[in-house]
Amino acid sequence: MSTCSKSISSSSEDDSELRRGPWTLEEDSLLIHYIAHNGEGRWNLLAKRSGLRRTGKSCRLRWLNYLKPDVKRGNLSPQEQLLILELHCKWGNRWSKIAQHLPGRTDNEIKNYWRTRVQKQARHLKIDTNSIAFQDIIRNYWMPRLIQKIEESSSSGVLFQNSAIPQPLDSAYQHSVTTAPAQVVMQGPLCLSETIQSLDHHEQNPESESMNVLQIPQFSECPTSQFHAKVNNDDGTFVKDYYYADNNSYDVEAFNLETCGTWMGYGK
């Protein structure tokens, strides 16, 4: 293939003309105005015609990750974090696929979140993020924490209003959630996998009505400082209750890693 970088490197003259590094306000403005008048796509052509001394790839990245109007800025909500964790369990490093289920969030942002927050914890625990052990920690420790936080912040006790429902971009799903209000089925302790399974089911059966019923795990039956975790026995049996120190944080940095590592049997 002939990448932009290759064509650039073929000419030292071009090298001196092309800009790299952080974008300036003027460049942003040029790009926004060009796209406003000519639309997205044809990035190499855009790069040439807009007067930007950037590669087409650079323009595309800047637009998609930063300038596009629907790009959401700021911290990820607990719901979004939870969804990322679950979808990553399912799909691995398919960042763009994961991003499709988080409206306004870019693959780059999700990837950065994973690397800076999630992988950091794996390093502290001295385990591989791809290991079953770490996935156990995510499922049995981190996710319940997020769920608890979500629940605590929900004054009505109803989670995932329509605006917060992870929405795949396909129009059939959009239709299903906009034409009928989402029902929330509170259940006992379980993994959010069921929510994701609903997404899966919908991907395979876009006409299904079941997408309007979200299976939300609910921990109100548990004492605040306790959660029931299903250890990954092959038979999926429920093994024991776990306890964690109660602080109000839900982000991974605030996790009591020692506790987590201890009950999982790692890191100490």
Place this chain on the structure above:
DNA sequence: AACCAATGCAACCGCCTGAGG
């Protein structure tokens, strides 16, 4: 106040894929 290390994130790089000639 100054220095240093850690962190977060924007941007880049290289590879892959699919469309079109």
Place this chain on the structure above:
DNA sequence: TCCTCAGGCGGTTGCATTGGT
């Protein structure tokens, strides 16, 4: 069928910021 190219993706890097000493 092969070749070229644009666009997309995941991995990596570089730098500004933050926090600790």
